[in-house]
Each structure stands twice: as C-alpha cells, then as structure tokens.
Amino acid sequence: MLKVVNRVLLGLLGLGLFALGGGVLLGGLDLQRRWDFGMPGWWPFRGPDDVVLGTEGRTRWRAEGWWWPTVIAVLVVLLVLLLWWLLAQRRHRLGGVLVRSGDGAAARLDGRALEDVIEAEARDLDGVARAHVRLTGRSTAPAARVRLVLEPRADPARTLGRLSGETLAHTRESADLGSLPSKVRLEEVRHHARRAD
Incomplete structure (x- = not known):
C-alpha cells in the first residue's frame, strides 16, 4: 500500500x-x-x-526583517525533504530472512550474515577475484543482487552456472527458501599497467 x-x-x-x-x-x-x-x-x-516574481512581490515585504529569511528557510527545508524522499526510494538492504522449520517454528536469520556466507562461497568459485552480495526484498521472500569480479582466466558461463547451481542453491536449501531470485552482474578484474624503468 x-x-x-x-x-x-x-x-x-x-x-x-x-x-x-x-x-x-x-x-x-x-x-x-x-x-x-x-x-x-x-x-x-x-x-x-x-x-x-514581479517588482511588487519582491519589494512588498522588504521592510519586514523576517520575510526573506523565512522564505529561504522554508525553501531549504523543502529541498531537504525532497532529497530525503529521493534517497528513500533506493532499495534498502534486507535486515533478516525468516526461516521456518518443518514443525512450524520460525527464526530470523541475520541478513548481513547470510550475505557474508554467500560472498565467501562465491569467492571460493574458480576464477572469482571478488564477490559482493546484497539481499533485498521482504524477509519472507528475499532476492539477491550478486556482483562478481572475474579473473581474466575465468569462464563466465561456467562461473555463472556454478554460482546458480551450487552457491545460491546451497543458500536456498540451508535457509529453506522456496526460491531466491537473483540478479548477477559479472565484471572483469582490471589490472593497472605498471611502467618499468
């Protein structure tokens, strides 16, 4: 709503x-x-x-010392509120994931801890230099945003397959999630050229 x-x-x-x-x-x-x-x-x-704003509008309150500071203060507050609203539109990190057991008991798994586990498993994949994971969505229906930085020798298709079939599948099974929609972004590691003297 x-x-x-x-x-x-x-x-x-x-x-x-x-x-x-x-x-x-x-x-x-x-x-x-x-x-x-x-x-x-x-x-x-x-x-x-x-x-x-015409001449009459600009000069009508000139004798009043409070007018222009009040106008400027209102505009600044309005600007701050609009900036806050803009920043609030960004997707926030998921604080926790609701995990249910077979007997109906539920526990809340810390979102950052789960992100760290996924990142660690993703970094262990062959050819992955760095990994960054962010969980979004609702605690009952999380989604993952994964960014992998691949080494030059990495096979992107194979790495993506292992990420989906092993790392994310393991997360779904261990947290008993029906699904874990994921967006994966692959990048190549950048090496800076060094000058030899």
Missing part, C-alpha cells in the same frame, strides 16, 4: 512540475503568439517579459 501511495505522489508531483515547466517555457519562448493559441486568463506567464 505504501509503495502505491509513494508512486502516486511521485507521479502527481512529476506531472505538476512538468505542466508548470512547460507553461513557463511556452511563455518564455513566446510560443502562444508564434503558434497563435491562447493561455487561460489566470496563467501569469504570457510572454518573454513576464517574471515569476
């Missing part, structure tokens, strides 16, 4: 900003006159000489 509300709010905010920006662009480029169409009577930007 929260995800749906979040997407609706982001969509409405984006649509509003798009409409506002498009309207200002139409006025700034004087497209109403060039293309011979009219804007609604309440729209303030009718031509390239119109401004967002």
